[in-house]
Amino acid sequence: MKLEIKNVSYQYTKDGRKILEDFCLTVEHTERVGLIAPSGYGKTTLCKLLSGYLLPDKGEILVDGHPLASYQGYCPIQMVWQQPELAVNPRLRMREVLLEGDEVEERIVRGLGIEEDWLNRFPSELSGGELQRFCIARALGKRTKFLLADEITTMLDLITQSQIWHFLLQEVQKRGIGLLAVSHSQPLLEQICTRQVRLEKQ
Numbered sequence: 001m002k003l004e005i006k007n008v009s010y011q012y013t014k015d016g017r018k019i020l021e022d023f024c025l026t027v028e029h030t031e032r033v034g035l036i037a038p039s040g041y042g043k044t045t046l047c048k049l050l051s052g053y054l055l056p057d058k059g060e061i062l063v064d065g066h067p068l069a070s071y072q073g074y075c076p077i078q079m080v081w082q083q084p085e086l087a088v089n090p091r092l093r094m095r096e097v098l099l100e101g102d103e104v105e106e107r108i109v110r111g112l113g114i115e116e117d118w119l120n121r122f123p124s125e126l127s128g129g130e131l132q133r134f135c136i137a138r139a140l141g142k143r144t145k146f147l148l149a150d151e152i153t154t155m156l157d158l159i160t161q162s163q164i165w166h167f168l169l170q171e172v173q174k175r176g177i178g179l180l181a182v183s184h185s186q187p188l189l190e191q192i193c194t195r196q197v198r199l200e201k202q
């Protein structure tokens, strides 16, 4: 299975600057690709396009040869955001947050170190690191084929970062999930990725 980004162009406003122009990238489901570029070059924008939050002005995004838009319901490309507190409904208990996506296996919940007691809490009653574990678990539903990780551990201490990445790498390798990881940390990308791609400024 592959994710194909074919000649994608995007700008937020008609008279604004082009964030992406004719951007092409193919990611196989066996790959872990690191996306590098300075701040403001469009890494998050690309992730939003790939997960269907934004639509390209031009070009197409294909999953297994089919346009992303043809996948009704659960999106096979799941994104984990940098700030977990902005990615969850503050009115839902964490048990319900987990149920928002596809079925998440108990193994994943345990593997990410999510404690039973946290499931009954609201997002505001968890630390950023605890909350991020839920966002990662939610993104690892059964039908996930590609995972976009946009600076997902930047705000965490090194031990927690390492625990989370250790689990994630095992999981994506075992299930054949392709990974696109964004980070400003070159050593992290070198450790977790099979190759790196540089985004150029338009």
Ligand SMILES: Nc1ncnc2c1ncn2[C@@H]1O[C@H](COP(=O)(O)OP(=O)(O)OP(=O)(O)O)[C@@H](O)[C@H]1O
Pocket (backbone or CB within 6 Å): 012, 013, 019, 037, 038, 039, 040, 041, 042, 043, 044, 045, 046
């Ligand atoms: N909703 C928006 N409306 C207008 N411009 C936006 C919007 N979101 C982002 N931008 C602009 O698009 C450009 C790319 O932003 P993006 O967040 O994709 O960059 P990035 O490479 O992920 O940066 P960082 O490394 O700082 O997270 C930036 O110049 C930003 O100001």
